[in-house]
Amino acid sequence: MSQVSTPQDNGFLLDAEEVEQISRAAWYYYNDGLTQNQIADLVGVSRIKVSRLLEKGRQAGLIELRINSPHEGSLGLQEELVSAFGLTQARVVPQAEGLAAGPRIGRAAASLLTQGLCPNDLLAIGWGEAVSTTLRYMAPVFPQNNISLVSLTGGVSAYIGNTGLYGPQGFAHLIPTPLRVSSTELAEMLRLEPYVRNVLDMALTAKTALIGVGSVARSATLVRYGYCTGAEIELFTRRGAVGDVLGYFYDRDGQILDLDVHRHVVAVTPDDLRQIPSVIGAAAGPEKVEAILGLLRGRLANILVTDEPTARELLRRK
Amino acid sequence: MSQVSTPQDNGFLLDAEEVEQISRAAWYYYNDGLTQNQIADLVGVSRIKVSRLLEKGRQAGLIELRINSPHEGSLGLQEELVSAFGLTQARVVPQAEGLAAGPRIGRAAASLLTQGLCPNDLLAIGWGEAVSTTLRYMAPVFPQNNISLVSLTGGVSAYIGNTGLYGPQGFAHLIPTPLRVSSTELAEMLRLEPYVRNVLDMALTAKTALIGVGSVARSATLVRYGYCTGAEIELFTRRGAVGDVLGYFYDRDGQILDLDVHRHVVAVTPDDLRQIPSVIGAAAGPEKVEAILGLLRGRLANILVTDEPTARELLRRK
DNA sequence: CAGAATGACGATCAAATGATCCCTTGTGCG
DNA sequence: CGCACAAGGGATCATTTGATCGTCATTCTG
Structure with missing residues (x-):
């Protein structure tokens, strides 16, 4: 499945299909406010898989949280x-x-x-x-x-x-x-x-x-x-x-x-x-x-x- | 307390102090991965308050989720x-x-x-x-x-x-x-x-x-x-x-x-x-x-x- | 080809979260 | 001055979530 990446795949590289899955899940989760269960039903995978996709997306920086404030912090x-x-x-x-x-x-x-x-x-x-x-x-x-x-x-x-x-x-x-x-x-x-x-x-x-x-x-x-x-x-x-x-x-x-x-x-x-x-x-x-x-x-x-x-x-x- | 905003305050306006609180909580929560409890202790408010601050931040668009992918969606x-x-x-x-x-x-x-x-x-x-x-x-x-x-x-x-x-x-x-x-x-x-x-x-x-x-x-x-x-x-x-x-x-x-x-x-x-x-x-x-x-x-x-x-x-x- | 190792997946369960309810406090009006 | 009301804050509990573990498939190796 992941014959693209090199042996010492560090886990941050994602193939296109995965990116698409993650993006979709992230949109449903963060923008639409659906629960992981609802997303699982919608996409047709297990709930835990959704959880993992989101985690992976955050890890890889694909899902980024932005604080729109001139005073992030102090x-x-x-x-x-x-x-x-x-x-x-x-x-x-x-x-x-x-x-x-x-x-x-x-x-x-x-x-x-x-x-x-x-x-x-x-x-x-x-x-x-x-x-x-x-x-x-x-x-x-x-x-x-x-x-x-x-x-x-x-x-x-x-x-x-x-x-x-x-x-x-x-x-x-x-x-x-x-x-x-x-x-x-x-x-x-x-x-x-x-x-x-x-x-x-x-x-x-x-x-x-x-x-x-x-x-x-x-x-x-x-x-x-x-x-x-x-x-x-x-x-x-x-x-x-x-x-x-x-x-x-x-x-x-x-x-x-x-x-x-x-x-x-x-x-x-x-x-x-x-x-x-x-x-x-x-x-x-x-x-x-x-x-x-x-x-x-x-x-x-x-x-x-x-x-x-x-x-x-x-x-x-x- | 909120004598700044107009009577029909629509709930999206935040005063500077609140923005600062929210930014700080959001940073701890989303970037550092602390739990709301830990943040509560750190900032000195109740856990539920932290939860509400975060909610408010998301509502107001202060906390924004970005999907860094050319294919958001399909x-x-x-x-x-x-x-x-x-x-x-x-x-x-x-x-x-x-x-x-x-x-x-x-x-x-x-x-x-x-x-x-x-x-x-x-x-x-x-x-x-x-x-x-x-x-x-x-x-x-x-x-x-x-x-x-x-x-x-x-x-x-x-x-x-x-x-x-x-x-x-x-x-x-x-x-x-x-x-x-x-x-x-x-x-x-x-x-x-x-x-x-x-x-x-x-x-x-x-x-x-x-x-x-x-x-x-x-x-x-x-x-x-x-x-x-x-x-x-x-x-x-x-x-x-x-x-x-x-x-x-x-x-x-x-x-x-x-x-x-x-x-x-x-x-x-x-x-x-x-x-x-x-x-x-x-x-x-x-x-x-x-x-x-x-x-x-x-x-x-x-x-x-x-x-x-x-x-x-x-x-x-x- | 067998065995081992690695990684993906799903179930279980404890932790975390947010919805709901209720109490307190402050405020306006009689 | 008392009462009613609204707003803010906190406790409780159901839901949601992710960590841990076990299983299965796949691949590498001897």
């Missing part, structure tokens, strides 16, 4: 953030003790993007787990509205694999290099390579960009993915680094530091990034506060997605 | 409609015996629009119950994305009142005349009136328009609202009318008829309407089939929202 905090840091928009996810922040931020960012993107738009994406999580929730939206993706940095392909984006991925234009290479010369050559250059140029035409915010810690994603050693991180910290965007480290004022590693990076430069009208930074957690502060002070992003505790801390330390 | 029918009538898009809501078609079509159209509109866009609206229902479901979306409304015809204000659109309505540009006036001269004068002219011109700059499809029956909305008498309808039918857009009657090929009444109408002309890139027609029901056929044959709309039985009938009679 309105007050959002407004304070906007005015305190001169942002154009902010989204603050409500506090919740026991829940992992990652997926929640991802959902919020995805919802923000879904609202903000127009059909046929181009979305530029940076590097980081928040980006990956967000894409994961947006997967079904892309084909729908014919949205294309373009990467701001190398090394993104590793992430895209995790996001359940299906299809031939003709809509994703990724820089086919690592984020960081071993020498200045190689980095320079790669950046001038026509295909790479094309993607970099294309990225700058995007009206919206989504970036993660890297904290400077031995547990940072950059380290875990092997782009950086813990020792290097320590060195950068001593030079004043508090975070990174697109592989470039900056100090507490958001000033990009003068580090060798920056000449080894294959990515859009922070200055170019600032040319993109809407740059969305998504991050939360106590360990990210310093990094976010730098990001905002340096005007490297003008839209912020974070959670309640982080927002409070940002405002306190403003 | 994919097959949608594709057939697109190719049979040369449309750019079609949306078919699934069949359901006992349910009123009106709200369902409205929901579908609202969802289509919500997906297709960009922030700061202008949406042109025509005349009819389908339009009114659709707007009703979109009310919370407008302020969110800063969408403005512009009317394609006179007489729309009567409808807008029903839609629960709140705020000072600075975002709605309506033609402040009836749809139809008593003489050619008056209609002409009104059309040249600067304010009216402005709105008409503005409507033509919209990239998207939403229109209803009037059937030619004694029960037609046009008749019920007193713009037309049953006798006139009968006359038009004898002249070959099968339906109307924006108050203009057309025959089964979608050709606009040469009727006196058209010179009494204050509205954008069908020819101008065709200049709008996306014209969405929303209608369903056996009595509308002929009218929809004419509409599509005359290329007066290029996107159709309808239901399953109507779609089948359209294809059969193609």
Whole structure:
């Protein structure tokens, strides 16, 4: 039955027939308010099957819940953030003790993007787990509205694999290099390579960009993915680094530091990034506060997605 | 407590505090998957209150369910409609015996629009119950994305009142005349009136328009609202009318008829309407089939929202 | 080809939800 | 001042839902 998908089918891929079933069930359930039993009778399957279809649809992001309110979460905090840091928009996810922040931020960012993107738009994406999580929730939206993706940095392909984006991925234009290479010369050559250059140029035409915010810690994603050693991180910290965007480290004022590693990076430069009208930074957690502060002070992003505790801390330390 | 809203508060208006509560509860419930009990503890209200908040949110359209699928409902029918009538898009809501078609079509159209509109866009609206229902479901979306409304015809204000659109309505540009006036001269004068002219011109700059499809029956909305008498309808039918857009009657090929009444109408002309890139027609029901056929044959709309039985009938009679 | 493993499906049951009823509180009117 | 009435909130209970378990079919493997 499912001879289409690859062996390690991760469960997020649905074939067309299933999508149709799910859509129909979802419509009956959520829009018409029928019970699962009624739907079961109508469609001619068992009730439990309906329950499973709906569950699957929610999982896969096919069924998306949208909160049409400028103040999803805490309105007050959002407004304070906007005015305190001169942002154009902010989204603050409500506090919740026991829940992992990652997926929640991802959902919020995805919802923000879904609202903000127009059909046929181009979305530029940076590097980081928040980006990956967000894409994961947006997967079904892309084909729908014919949205294309373009990467701001190398090394993104590793992430895209995790996001359940299906299809031939003709809509994703990724820089086919690592984020960081071993020498200045190689980095320079790669950046001038026509295909790479094309993607970099294309990225700058995007009206919206989504970036993660890297904290400077031995547990940072950059380290875990092997782009950086813990020792290097320590060195950068001593030079004043508090975070990174697109592989470039900056100090507490958001000033990009003068580090060798920056000449080894294959990515859009922070200055170019600032040319993109809407740059969305998504991050939360106590360990990210310093990094976010730098990001905002340096005007490297003008839209912020974070959670309640982080927002409070940002405002306190403003 | 609710001294803000007018006496005949229709129950769809929410004050800011309530919106915040609802948003928060909805986030916890739908995104985090907490139970109503857990939310109750978290927010410090009773469980039943949470239940009621969520219900209210859904009612008011604050909580919206989106099905991210190109085939909401019946994919097959949608594709057939697109190719049979040369449309750019079609949306078919699934069949359901006992349910009123009106709200369902409205929901579908609202969802289509919500997906297709960009922030700061202008949406042109025509005349009819389908339009009114659709707007009703979109009310919370407008302020969110800063969408403005512009009317394609006179007489729309009567409808807008029903839609629960709140705020000072600075975002709605309506033609402040009836749809139809008593003489050619008056209609002409009104059309040249600067304010009216402005709105008409503005409507033509919209990239998207939403229109209803009037059937030619004694029960037609046009008749019920007193713009037309049953006798006139009968006359038009004898002249070959099968339906109307924006108050203009057309025959089964979608050709606009040469009727006196058209010179009494204050509205954008069908020819101008065709200049709008996306014209969405929303209608369903056996009595509308002929009218929809004419509409599509005359290329007066290029996107159709309808239901399953109507779609089948359209294809059969193609 | 047999056996095992994997996944789909359906039954059972506990949890969650919302409808209904009733109580409390506030409000207007006699 | 008291009474009637309406609105908001909470308790109870029937319904709805999804988690767990067992069964069957299908496929991979030896």
